Amino acid sequence: QKEVEQNSGPLSVPEGAIASLNCTYSDRVSQSFFWYRQYSGKSPELIMSIYSNGDKEDGRFTAQLNKASQYVSLLIRDSQPSDSATYLCAVNKNPMFSGGYNKLIFGAGTRLAVHP
């Protein structure tokens, strides 16, 4: 089982729609969760971080975390063509299980395509 799993996509949504991206993780004691956006040939850029169960909103983005289900999601409202990118879910691995250091483990990413 992969530590962080995402549907590779592509997820295709029309402009203005809501895009829903999902992620599951295997380490039940993971502490922190991040969503990154990566354009082709570029390094990841942070969109959202979430640490507690529930929803966290920032502009058009909402992250949702359910630790009991080991599930984290990202909703993008009013999707724009410029949102077309690969979205990476990342989980901070518990230092107790990673040699005492915080490690950020990435999922394979979901490719989002927003069409006009």
Place this chain on the structure above:
Amino acid sequence: GAVVSQHPSWVICKSGTSVKIECRSLDFQATTMFWYRQFPKQSLMLMATSNEGSKATYEQGVEKDKFLINHASLTLSTLTVTSAHPEDSSFYICSARVDGGGNYGYTFGSGTRLTVV
């Protein structure tokens, strides 16, 4: 905001030579930096965790004698790919943890595209 500067952004080298990639934290001190490798259409794979003043911790399957990591100061970590071969061609990215206000995040360098010919 916290910035990590990574150089070079791209490099082409001959097979058998060594290449050094630098990552600097510009406006904060990075006790720990992480080095990732990304092959086309794949996700970021953690190679090693670099700690200032001590030896790096390598992930399983990563050759520590081939990928030399040095973290000599709180603002500089380097990755040297020794005796590079075409299969080492990849996108290498560094990252540093940034703490602030009780929360934290990870900021990334801009990446280095290595092509070994």
